[in-house]
Amino acid sequence: MDKSQYKNVFVFVEQREGNIQGVAIELLGKARNLADSLGENVYAMLLGKNIESKAQNLIAYGADKVIVASCDELDEYTTEAYTQAISQIVNEYKPSIILFGATTIGRDLGPRLSARLSTGLTADCTRLEISEEKEFLMTRPAFGGNLMATIVCPEHRPQMSTVRPGVMKAMDKDDSRKGEIEKIEINFNKDKFKVRIKETVKEKSNMIDIAEAKILVSGGRGVGSKEGFIALKNLAEVLNAEVSASRAVVDAGIVDHDRQVGQTGKTVRPNLYIACGISGAIQHMAGMEESDYIVAINKDRYAPIMQSADLGIVGDVKKIIPLLTERLKGLKK
Amino acid sequence: MKIVVCIKQVPDTTEVKLDPVTGTLIRDGVPSIINPDDKGGLELALQLKDAYGAEVTVITMGPPQAEAVLREAYAMGADRVILLTDRKFAGADTLATSNALAGALRTLEYDLIITGRQAIDGDTAQVGPQIAEHLDIPQISYLEDLKYDGKKTFTVKKSTEDGYQILEVDSPCLVTVLSTANKARYMTVKGIVEAFNKQVEIWGFENIDVEEAKLGLKGSPTKVKKAFTKGVKSAGEIYEVDAEDSVGIIISKLKEKFII
Numbered sequence: 001m002d003k004s005q006y007k008n009v010f011v012f013v014e015q016r017e018g019n020i021q022g023v024a025i026e027l028l029g030k031a032r033n034l035a036d037s038l039g040e041n042v043y044a045m046l047l048g049k050n051i052e053s054k055a056q057n058l059i060a061y062g063a064d065k066v067i068v069a070s071c072d073e074l075d076e077y078t079t080e081a082y083t084q085a086i087s088q089i090v091n092e093y094k095p096s097i098i099l100f101g102a103t104t105i106g107r108d109l110g111p112r113l114s115a116r117l118s119t120g121l122t123a124d125c126t127r128l129e130i131s132e133e134k135e136f137l138m139t140r141p142a143f144g145g146n147l148m149a150t151i152v153c154p155e156h157r158p159q160m161s162t163v164r165p166g167v168m169k170a171m172d173k174d175d176s177r178k179g180e181i182e183k184i185e186i187n188f189n190k191d192k193f194k195v196r197i198k199e200t201v202k203e204k205s206n207m208i209d210i211a212e213a214k215i216l217v218s219g220g221r222g223v224g225s226k227e228g229f230i231a232l233k234n235l236a237e238v239l240n241a242e243v244s245a246s247r248a249v250v251d252a253g254i255v256d257h258d259r260q261v262g263q264t265g266k267t268v269r270p271n272l273y274i275a276c277g278i279s280g281a282i283q284h285m286a287g288m289e290e291s292d293y294i295v296a297i298n299k300d301r302y303a304p305i306m307q308s309a310d311l312g313i314v315g316d317v318k319k320i321i322p323l324l325t326e327r328l329k330g331l332k333k
Numbered sequence: 334m335k336i337v338v339c340i341k342q343v344p345d346t347t348e349v350k351l352d353p354v355t356g357t358l359i360r361d362g363v364p365s366i367i368n369p370d371d372k373g374g375l376e377l378a379l380q381l382k383d384a385y386g387a388e389v390t391v392i393t394m395g396p397p398q399a400e401a402v403l404r405e406a407y408a409m410g411a412d413r414v415i416l417l418t419d420r421k422f423a424g425a426d427t428l429a430t431s432n433a434l435a436g437a438l439r440t441l442e443y444d445l446i447i448t449g450r451q452a453i454d455g456d457t458a459q460v461g462p463q464i465a466e467h468l469d470i471p472q473i474s475y476l477e478d479l480k481y482d483g484k485k486t487f488t489v490k491k492s493t494e495d496g497y498q499i500l501e502v503d504s505p506c507l508v509t510v511l512s513t514a515n516k517a518r519y520m521t522v523k524g525i526v527e528a529f530n531k532q533v534e535i536w537g538f539e540n541i542d543v544e545e546a547k548l549g550l551k552g553s554p555t556k557v558k559k560a561f562t563k564g565v566k567s568a569g570e571i572y573e574v575d576a577e578d579s580v581g582i583i584i585s586k587l588k589e590k591f592i593i
Contacts (some may be wrong), residue, residue: 078474079462104493108474111459114428115466120554121427123457137558143454146349149560156554193472196501198488202495215592239593258494263456272592281347283361283421294569295583301573311569311586319576327580328593 002328006157010033010043010095012086014057014105016077020054020197021211023101023165025061030128030168031099033063037130043067043095047085049075054184059179062171066181076200077105080193083112085186090117092184092307095158097136101129102162110162120153122161126267127170145263145286164209166267215241215272218261218288221248222277222298222317229254231318232276235325238332244268246278262287276317280305297321334377334387334481334504337441339448339464340371340395341432342399346453367402370449374510376517377479378447379410385483388412390441394422394433400533407528408520419537424550427455431463432552436543437536438468444504445487449512450475461509471502474509 006208009031010111013024024044031042038066044063048070056065067089073081086109090098100106102124114121126148127139138161139150210216219229229243236243245255247262261268263283265289273291280296280303287306288294296309297317306312313320344363347402367375369503378389391406393399394417403414416435422433438446446468448461465472465528477497478490491498520528538545546552587593 015410083466103473104491107458108462108472111427111457111462111470112466114459114554115431115463116552118428121459122555123455123459142456142560143344143346143349146346147560147562149556151555152558153555193500194506195473196500198501199499200493201498203497271588272590283347293592295586297579302569306571309571310569311583312569313579313583314571314573315576315579319581323576324583325582327584331584331593 001155001157003155003157006094006096008043008093008094008095008097009038010089010098010158011063012098012100012106012109013044013046013200014101014103015046015048015054017052018048018054020057021101021103021165021168023103023106023163024058025170026165026168026245027060027099027163028062028102029171030163031097032171034097034128034130034136035064037307038096038134040096041065043093045086045089047074047082052181053284055181057173059177059181060173060175062177064133064179066179067129068181068183069186070183071186073186073190073193076197077109078193078195078197079108079112080195081188082109083116084188084192084285087112087116089184090158090312098158098160100162102164106162110160114160117158118154119156119158119160122150122151122153125161126167128161128163141263141286143156145282164267166269180238210242210261211266211268213242213244214270215239215278216244216245216261216268216270216275216288216291217241217274218244218278219249219255219276219317220246220278220284222279223249224277224318226254228277228318231321231325235274235321235328238325238328241272241274246281246284274311275305276321279303280308334381334385334444335390335442336381336387336391336445336447337390337438337443338375338378338406339369339446339460340375340393340402340412341392341449341452342366342367342393342395342402343368343452343454365398365401367405368449368452368454370451370510370511372449372517373512373514374447374449375406375409375411376498376515377476377510378445379477379518380515381445381481382410382412385481390415392417392434392437394418394430403533404528405520407439407525407531410524413534414531415534415536417536417541421538421545421549424553425544425548426553426555427457427459428463428554429548429550429552431460431467432543432547433541435464435467436541436548438464439542440540444485446470446505446507448509450509453555458509461507465507468505470505470507472507473500473502474511475512476508476510479508490529
């Protein structure tokens with residue numbers, strides 16, 4: 001493979017029902033950094049139906065060029081149609097790097113493409129950078145977050161990685177940025193379309209996204225029951241925060257999975273993370289340790305979370321949380 | 334119906350701890366288990382066997398000691414188990430791993446291939462879709478539920494971030510299963526006893542259908558440049574006072590940081 005033919009940093013822009021997903025905007029910000037380090041350009045790949053109107057916005061968020069493929073076949077995500085479309089783009093444009101969101105779509109598409117293109121894919125990266133030798137370094141947690149590994153893809157192109165939502169920071173929108181929009185046609189082999197979509201159901205209409213919250217009040221086993229979480233909810237209301245949880249209470253059915261923080265839940269980086277009765281398994285820490293300020297309230301002084309917290313309070317959450325809520329209410333008045 | 338389930342032996346990462354002083358991994362005494370999503374996949378296969386009389390083959394790639402998870406699969410109700418083990422497979426990334434497994438699958442008959450969504454030691458979720466691509470069959474990932482029409486069509490409930498999709502696909506196909514899709518059965522005492530009298534087939538490179546260049550370290554496009562533990566963050570302040578004072582400390586700190 002002649003690596004020198006492969007240039008530029010591409011982002012797969014995920015859309016659902018025509019709405020650009022936040023992770024795509026975050027990835028454009030990261031792609032901008034990487035492309036600047038390499039002296040190359042950022043390309044956004046926008047796939048969908050009647051989707052052209054969304055292209056300009058991607059330029060404002062860091063793209064130099066937007067490749068738009070707009071047709072019926074790309075309306076709703078299916079593995080095969082999207083794999084064919086991106087394979088065609090890769091063969092025509094020869095990207096050096098492609099970034100995908102580590103969503104149920106990106107984690108379905110990425111590996112299928114990596115096998116079709118016979119190249120490497122690094123999953124769930126938490127750090128992406130260009131070394132002084134211009135090598136693309138992809139760092140990710142492994143072993144349940146216990147170990148970090150820096151992965152390279154030295155001899156194959158494109159170099160591909162997925163990144164979870166909330167990990168990278170989007171750049172500030174700049175409407176004065178200039179870029180190009182290019183429409184392309186995809187030549188599909190429809191004989192390969194084998195999966196039929198019968199129904200797509202949105203269950204969570206007013207979905208909260210804990211990854212977006214500035215303050216999280218998070219509960220673990222030490223909070224115990226649904227009643228315990230009502231106390232957390234009251235505190236969250238006063239702080240204008242959202243409630244999140246550790247895996248233990250999600251598995252116990254006390255809190256919905258979309259509020260779970262950690263390796264198998266979401267990655268969050270709020271300004272304030274209040275960990276209530278959470279011991280701090282490494283899998284949990286992997287999802288929240290980038291928070292600006294961490295307060296941990298726990299009965300056990302030696303719980304692992306106490307080591308990572310900026311402020312550790314040894315005590316009973318059931319007493320402290322209601323009292324804290326009352327005091328904060330008083331301050332507001 | 335013929336079903337092949339791909340499973341992986343993994344360290345129980347929930348049991349892994351960091352040395353609080355050195356920040357290094359304590360691996361000693363960590364038990365090995367069937368990866369939880371893979372166990373969900375095996376259970377799905379066994380349920381199809383119960384309902385439709387499917388023949389269930391379980392395959393794993395790993396070192397010789399990975400035989401343990403195949404014995405467990407036998408004890409749960411698998412009909413045939415195969416251990417892929419060869420020095421030529423060692424050092425494989427996900428793509429090279431999927432090439433080895435696809436190489437083995439090419440020599441087997443299947444209507445349905447089942448893998449777990451992802452393994453708890455790597456969390457990549459890549460090997461299933463990569464196998465499907467190598468075999469040129471459709472994939473459905475994040476399976477929560479599957480219904481079979483008894484002939485050739487599967488109706489799959491796929492989990493998404495904000496709900497689910499109902500998808501339809503004909504055999505042959507590959508699905509990746511979530512551990513939450515079902516509750517895996519226990520091994521029976523009879524099954525455990527029998528499992529030790531059954532044969533685990535050991536396959537090496539010569540048994541599978543794939544080019545050697547696609548396997549192991551050589552067949553891996555990605556390389557680990559370095560691995561490290563994150564180390565211990567410098568500790569913050571810890572207070573052990575009564576509830577009233579605790580609340581006072583929290584509020585003054587949050588004010589100091591301009592959070593409230």
